Amino acid sequence: MPAERATDVEYDVPDDETPAARCPYCDRPFRTEEYATLHVGTSHAEECTESERNAFEELRDDETYDLFTFHLKAAVSVFFVYFLFTFLYALVWSG
Numbered sequence: 001m002p003a004e005r006a007t008d009v010e011y012d013v014p015d016d017e018t019p020a021a022r023c024p025y026c027d028r029p030f031r032t033e034e035y036a037t038l039h040v041g042t043s044h045a046e047e048c049t050e051s052e053r054n055a056f057e058e059l060r061d062d063e064t065y066d067l068f069t070f071h072l073k074a075a076v077s078v079f080f081v082y083f084l085f086t087f088l089y090a091l092v093w094s095g
């Protein structure tokens with residue numbers, strides 16, 4: 001999914017860096033524990049424990065969350081624009 005790939009670029013840990021935290025659900029590495037907490041709270045909201053949920057709620061007021069959602073929104077916007085252009089292109093050629 002393009003939206004997921006776009007956020008991977010931002011949060012993936014380079015090979016020469018040891019990840020500070022890992023997602024306990026999908027084993028994805030993160031550069032900070034905050035990012036892992038935010039990832040669990042957004043991607044695994046259904047399955048995460050209550051303490052993980054609380055940690056996420058606490059972080060959500062933090063500015064880290066603004067940055068996190070900003071990148072998510074940017075990725076979704078890019079995907080939407082791409083979809084729109086593909087749609088218009090198909091429309092023009094079919095008409």
Ligand SMILES: [Zn+2]
Pocket residue numbers: 023024025026027028039040043044
């Ligand atoms: Zn995960």
